[in-house]
Amino acid sequence: MNVPSSFISAPPELSWKSVVTATILRGVGVRHTRHTCLPLLLVFPIPTGTVNVYLRNCCGLLKLVLNLEAGVCVRRCAGQVEAHMPRGGGGAGSSSGSKGAAPLGKQDAFNEAQTAMRAQVIGPFENHGQCKLSMVNVTATADMKCTIDLKTVVMRARNAEYNPKRFSACIIRLINKNEPKATALVFKTGKVVVTGSRSNASVDYACKTFARILSKLDNGSGGPSHKINFDLERDRRVQNMVATTDVGFPIRLEGLVASNQGCFCNYEPELFPGLIYRMKDPKICFLIFVSGKVVLTGAKSAQQLEDGFKKMYPTLCQFKKATVLLQTSATARTANAAASASASTDSSSEPARKKTKT
DNA sequence: CACATATAAAAGGTCA
DNA sequence: TGACCTTTTATATGTG
Numbered sequence: 001m002n003v004p005s006s007f008i009s010a011p012p013e014l015s016w017k018s019v020v021t022a023t024i025l026r027g028v029g030v031r032h033t034r035h036t037c038l039p040l041l042l043v044f045p046i047p048t049g050t051v052n053v054y055l056r057n058c059c060g061l062l063k064l065v066l067n068l069e070a071g072v073c074v075r076r077c078a079g080q081v082e083a084h085m086p087r088g089g090g091g092a093g094s095s096s097g098s099k100g101a102a103p104l105g106k107q108d109a110f111n112e113a114q115t116a117m118r119a120q121v122i123g124p125f126e127n128h129g130q131c132k133l134s135m136v137n138v139t140a141t142a143d144m145k146c147t148i149d150l151k152t153v154v155m156r157a158r159n160a161e162y163n164p165k166r167f168s169a170c171i172i173r174l175i176n177k178n179e180p181k182a183t184a185l186v187f188k189t190g191k192v193v194v195t196g197s198r199s200n201a202s203v204d205y206a207c208k209t210f211a212r213i214l215s216k217l218d219n220g221s222g223g224p225s226h227k228i229n230f231d232l233e234r235d236r237r238v239q240n241m242v243a244t245t246d247v248g249f250p251i252r253l254e255g256l257v258a259s260n261q262g263c264f265c266n267y268e269p270e271l272f273p274g275l276i277y278r279m280k281d282p283k284i285c286f287l288i289f290v291s292g293k294v295v296l297t298g299a300k301s302a303q304q305l306e307d308g309f310k311k312m313y314p315t316l317c318q319f320k321k322a323t324v325l326l327q328t329s330a331t332a333r334t335a336n337a338a339a340s341a342s343a344s345t346d347s348s349s350e351p352a353r354k355k356t357k358t
Numbered sequence: 359c360a361c362a363t364a365t366a367a368a369a370g371g372t373c374a
Numbered sequence: 375t376g377a378c379c380t381t382t383t384a385t386a387t388g389t390g
Contacts, residue, residue: 134384135383136382136383136384137366137382137383137384138382138383139366139367139368139381139382139383140367140368141367141368141369166379166380167370167371167379167380168369168370168371168372168379168380169369169370169371169380169381171380171381181382182382183381183382184381185368185369185370185381186369187369187370188370189369189370191368191369191370192368192369193367193368193369193380193381193382194368194381194382195367195368195382195383196381196382196383197382198383237368238367239366239367239369240366240367240368240382241366241367242365242366242367242382242383242384243383243384244383244384244385266364268364269387270363270387270388271363271364271387272363272364272365272385272386272387273364273386273387273388274364274365274385274386274387276364276365278365283366284366285365285366287364287384287386288385289385289386290386291385291386293384293385293386294384294385295365295383295384295385296365296366296384297365297366297367297383297384298366298367299366300367359390360389360390361389361390362389362390363386363387363388363389364385364386365383365384365385366382366383367381367382368381369380369381370379371378371379372377372378372379373376373377373378374375374376374377
């Protein structure tokens, strides 16, 4: 990496479009913390593989020439120079005044975004208590039907980061408060993985928004940089859905795993406190916890989630704990400890005491 | 408080 | 060829 430390004056061509933050990752040689975030200005166009970075401080601007291939992650914000951690508490850029990542503008689009912001709730179902499934994550793939220059994307799109040394996709996040949160992994082939949506409507909105963002990136001379040809129905496929629910009573996981003799179940509390139950039809994986909370994942549709839960519910009832305590985590933990203590008196098998971690 | 453990799923690059 | 990387999300334990 080439890091000349000469101070220069601000280049006249700097505009809000040029404002970015850059994240210097471990191994680049600047710092050895995992992420060292610097408030930076970045100027483009850039020579292949490098970015010219202008760090603003009280003395003026410090020019750095960083090599993208050397582990530099560049992130562009929405008009404000600011440093932020990649996994920190959001809030980056995008004040309401500037255009959001996908300002469809029309009232319809606004309404669509507002609708998409609501988490999808399935149920309650008859004869299943008052259980409702809350969808917490939807993963989908979208095909933009054209190759994409990821360096252009990271330079031009808001809230984009790209570190080819770390991962081969460019990551774009929707963090506008007026639209549903979502994250896209954009690959150079034009394939996009969208995660973080909380409903079908939300993932559809996110796919359309990412397609629009990519299609509107300009090539530096006013024209579009990519010929995006995305059709929602044709090119979007939901790949995974995660939902959570609470059956409202504690569950005897030891009993549940014993009754299934390991054919569906895997329960190793030393490794992970949840029981893992893999249902074959529909193909859904359940994480079942003593507290009565249940996580469902692996589904391709809301219908599969519903079918799987309805099929699972009687089994959960079967292994309902006799002693029902109040549902605070502290009391649940106490109840669990008490239950395992009493279990140890009548069953000497107790694999839990062994700290054999393989 | 951050991170590890575990679950599903896709993408495409890298490495043994 | 398969394992890993990365992203997201709920869940709940333990460790530093």
